[in-house]
Amino acid sequence: MNAPFKPTSEAAATFVRRHIGPSPRDVDAMLQTVGATSLAALMGETLPSSIRQKAPLDLGRALSETEALAHMNELAAQNQVFTSLIGQGYSGTILPAVIQRNILENPAWYTAYTPYQPEISQGRLEALFNFQTMICDLTGLDVANASLLDEATAAAEAMALAERHSQVKAKAFFVDHEVHPQTLAVLRTRAEPLGWSLIVGDPLTDLDKADVLGALLQYPGTSGAVRDLRPAITSLRAKGALAIVAADLLALTVLASPGELGADIAIGSAQRFGVPMGYGGPHAAYMAVRDALKRSLPGRLVGLSVDSRGMAAYRLALQTREQHIRREKATSNICTAQVLLAVIASMYAVYHGPEGLNYIARNVHRRAAVLAAGLRKLGFAPTSEAFFDTLTVAVGAKQGEIVARAFAEKINLRMGDGTLGIAVDETTTSETVEAVWRAFGGTLAYADVETGAREALPAELKRTTAFLTHPVFHAHRSETELLRYMRKLSDRDLALDRAMIPLGSCTMKLNATTEMVPLTWPAFGSLHPFAPADQAKGYHVLFARLEKWLCDITGYDAVSLQPNSGAQGEYAGLLAIRGYHAARGEDHRRICLIPSSAHGTNPASAAMVGMDVVVVACDARGDVDVNDLRAKAEKHSADLAAVMITYPSTHGVFEEHISEICDVVHQHGGQVYLDGANLNAQVGLSRPGDYGADVSHLNLHKTFCIPHGGGGPGMGPIGVLAHLAPYLPGHPATNGGTPHPVGPVSAAPFGSASILTISYIYILMMGGEGLTRATEIAILNANYIAARLQAHFPVLYRNAKGRVAHECIIDPRPLKMSAGVTVDDIAKRLIDYGFHAPTMSFPVPGTLMIEPTESESKAELDRFCDAMIAIRQEIAEIESGRFKVEASPLRNAPHTVHDIADDGWNRAYTRAEGCFPDGVSRSDKYWSPVGRVDNVYGDRNLVCSCPPLSDYAEAAE
Known part of the structure; x- marks a missing residue:
């Protein structure tokens, strides 16, 4: 790891002063108003002395903004941006500069909050409405939500939806052997605590004899094969099971939609609609369903209503579906969306329109067809004659030499068991195709091969239906018009760039411009999440240092950066507790104590890991009723798994009895899950790992400055004490084939890796002293x-x-x-x-x-x-x-x-x-x-x- 810069204290202090709103003179006046003699005295009156941090938070010397960007440049230089033709659900894409500058880099969009107040959210609600329309049109289904976290977790949400609606009593779910590996791994994680079994096989040959509640089918398959899924879907429907199709959105511009094939649900990723790969995220997943399933659709749904004058107005619809209301009866703990990324994807569709998307798709397919024709000439015929953009070829013992030559060309291929996968995309050029041929030992010219290349889309699966017919996808083709449209929408919203957003529990703080700058650098944005680790050395230095900082801040011993939302962090933390109990032969421990004041995600997350929720009362002051907690811990002692507690409390108070609460739960064999939503009141003053907590999720989009983006992206890493560290989420891409006690909770090993740069640079510029001052x-x-x-x-x-x-x-x-x-x-x-x-x-x-x-x-x-x-x-x-x-x-x-x-x-x-x-x-x-x-x-x-x-x-x- 590089040694940190050693800036002058004055230069570093400048950023801290600019991040913190009140001036020293203001602080004095405010202390007088609240009746405190000093900040130190106020902290002494606010936090129990028993939990106060003994030593100052030491994270090294803080950097100035200039020095921090220089440091980020050094990290970026350690990453190597190869042309990644790995595919597997991630594609190179071209983000139009007008969208990058005016959406992704625009605080009017990235500092907005979730549109729970629709009157001041009409701009982003319209953009999300466009996203939903785009998804419905391309999938051929009736209702789409406003996005989910990633394709793998969307698949898991769809499986849960199928389980609720299937007419089949069996708790088995069929997974296409052509599903992406990371999706299968997340499905296994989600199914196991709930007692659901997975059957993996070929849907065209193995589904008829399987007694399953539903099936997930990949279209096109992870190998690139385009198959007619209608027989499999017909078989599922005959059983009363639900058919879920994971579909590539760009492919759907030229292939028949899942709805036309008979699917009940379609899921997938909108990443290739202009969103950088970012070493795994953030990206907007999608889910669309037939009309009968709309009230069970997880996540957020934008609907059209009217205002007090009868004018059309957008709003979040059917909110009674959400976990905030349903709590332990909720079928999902999702309380967010990937709004900023969904907006980018929708604007990409507005920018290109149906003709433009169709042109891109046909161009991508043409490149793949020419690539296939050249490979045949070289003796490497693709394993499937029908494909869209991805080829798999059997190479046997030649794999090593081909991969070595590809590396020499700065190209990453997907390595299988004696096979290589090659996925072309919007960024693929004829020169890229020729480089791939060279890796396979040939010196072919693209123009020569192209003349004899044939299309590989099956005639019976070609799309014949129109899509994106609404005027919004036709009216903004020039940059001038699109620029004005995006400006018009942002003007309708109230975001942090206009005014304070005083939301409790949501920590809407400054997202400094310097923190945002490295996000769009190609060295961070253009890496494929499954590229070889030695191409991402800068990222891994950043991960290691960020993990250490978060451990120093919280008092925990280990951190996983994988969960890509706060709700995912809760889920991962409870899985760690569950894994710990199971490893000790105590998997009967399934009681989770949760205060009545808890956020709705808490009971929903507990239910998702197979725990039974027991509610603990709060007293008249809003504190957890310790006597009630003690009585219920005693009653359920043999089966107690955990308590979930938010600290400071959701009522905005540091409870005096937190250590006692932790002790009570530990005495009865349980673990303490401390919700980290309110960590902004603790950094530098107290550490959960010191006063009794075993695990916490850390909302980086709250305490550590990742922008809310209108409702997403977010990141929810978890910190754990040493005894829970073996049960942090694993991932097939990083496990080296070794089984892990707890599987992945997100599609990519490090979640939405690219936005970790934001929290990293924030901590880098604040230092321990600055972070402590921020808390005060x-x-x-x-x-x-x-x-x-x-x-x-x-x-x-x-x-x-x-x-x-x-x-x-x-x-x-x-x-x-x-x-x-x-x-x-x-x-x-x-x-x-x-x-x-x-x-x-x-x-x-x-x-x-x-x-x-x-x-x-x-x-x-x-x-x-x-x-x-x-x-x-x-x-x-x-x-x-x-x-x-x-x-x-x-x-x-x-x-x-x-x-x-x-x-x-x-x-x-x-x-x-x-x-x-x-x-x-x-x-x-x-x-x-x-x-x-x-x-x-x-x-x-x-x-x-x-x-x-x-x-x-x-x-x-």
Whole structure:
């Protein structure tokens, strides 16, 4: 590993000062407001002394921004960017520069939050609506979600969906032997805890005699073979089982869709629609289903509704499906999507349109056909006569010499048992094809071979149906038009580049520009996840150092970087606990204790690993009821597997009894899973591994600055103590063929590897002292807001010394009695003041949870507090009888330009009061593009993809 730079302390401190919002003078003023003599004193009043970190956090000297980028350049230089023709679900692609600059590199898109407030999310919701339409069109199915994490986990979600809906009672699932190996490995991980068995075989010969609840079929197969899957699908449907097709989206522009073949579900990856491989991610997976399955579709679904004026408005639909509501009855723990990547993929389709995508696909296939023709001349006939872009050839003992020559050409091929796979893609040139021929021992000229090459798409499987017929995929072909379209959509959204997003539990902090810069460098973005490890030495230096830093920060002994979301991290952590118990002959331990205040993913994750959830009560202060915990641990002592606890609590308080809770669970043979969602209150001050926790997932998209991207990407690595380290997730690409106690939870060995660069460079520039200061300021900011709002909106939970942690819950519930005002009214009125609402009704229904983070300045905190106080005054006017709640600015919020232009204005308050409340700048005001969205209408009249072109024609007549 390279020795770290040794910067001047002043240069390094500059970044810390710019990351942290309040100035030293502001800090002094805020301490006076909260009644603390110093930051150290405030920390002493906030954290129990028993858990305080004994030594300062030492991560080496922090780097300045310039030095950090120089260091990242050194790491990048250690990676070697070969032309990877490995395939296996990952392809080289060309991201149009206009999309790279204006989506991927644009904070208006990457700093946005999940679109739970639809009025201020119309831009990204429209982009996701386009994504869903694209998926429905290409797959030939009725409903698609707004993306999933990766193809392998999408396959696992589809298997679970099939298990719920299959008419077959058998708990066996059929997996095509042509499925990608990483997908099969993730399916094995998901199936085993639930007692489902997998049958792997040839669906065209082995499926008839298999008693299965469903099957996953790859189209085209991982070897490249294009097979007619209709007989297999017909056999499945006859059994009452579900047919799932994992399909290549680009291939579907020239091949019959899964829907046409009879599939119930289609899954896959949208990576090759403009998203860099990134050594494994992040990428947007997709899932589409027939209409009858839509209410069981995992993940998020964007639907079309209407606003208060009857205008069309997008929103997240059918949210009662989500784990936040269903908890341990949830069928999935997915609480996110890969929004930023789905947006990129949808814009790629908007940019190219159906003709452009078809051209790319035909060009890719032509390259593959010419490659095949040349290989035949050289005596290496492909194993399948029908293919799209991937060939497999038997090479026997010649494999080593061919691979060596390919390496000399800087080309990676896929190595099998006496076979080589070659997958061409959008970036493949005629020179690449000639280089492959040279690796196989020939000196052929592309132009000479091309004249005799024949197409390899089966006539009976050629696509004949139209796709992407909606005008959005035809109206923005020039760069000028696409640029304006993307700008128009971003202008409809409220993201962190405009204003504070005070969401509790979500830690919406600054994503500094320098942290984002290396992300799009080819040396990080263009690597295939299954390229030889010696081509990714820079990445592996980064992984090793990041893992060590995270261990130093948390007090754990080992870290896995594989989980590519917080929910995946929870799942992996519980699998580690399960594996530990099983290895000790105690696999009967299946009881998981979970406080009633827990995030909905906690019980959902426990259910997915086969655990039974027992709920532990919380007391009046919001703390875990230790007596109830003790009683339930005693009752289930013989079968206790784990407790899942969030710390600081979801109520925003450092509970005094955390060590006692850990001790109780350990005394009864259980393990402590500490949810790391609130780690931003602990870094540098306390370490979970020191005070009793055994495992945590770490939300890098919260504490460590990976942008939320409108709802994704995220990363959720897990840290564990030494006794759990053997049960971290393995991966077939890194295990060397050796069985691992716990299989992979994600498609790629290091999850969404490319965005780990963001957290790495953040820690690099902050250093231990800077990270500790950030934590202290995050706690100060939360206590400052609590102090300023207390007289207007009571703070629901505090510790014994009157302090909150990094977030606080304010309680507007009494206002429903006094004025009829709901938490929704306050949230929507905040939009008029230019703010995203805090987290609504979680963990306590009817309340607001606020987390300011360390990167918001005192001025912005004051602007937010002033807005909340002004809203309280508006509520007082309802209480005093000036107007009824139905006629108030709160109930009619958010106000739009349609309101200010309304000639028929007859409300009880003036236009100025509604549209320009006190303190709002008229010149800089954010205008919500739609009025309040009707959620009930949207669910009753579900529309989740663009109407077909025929609807527009009919409307025009």
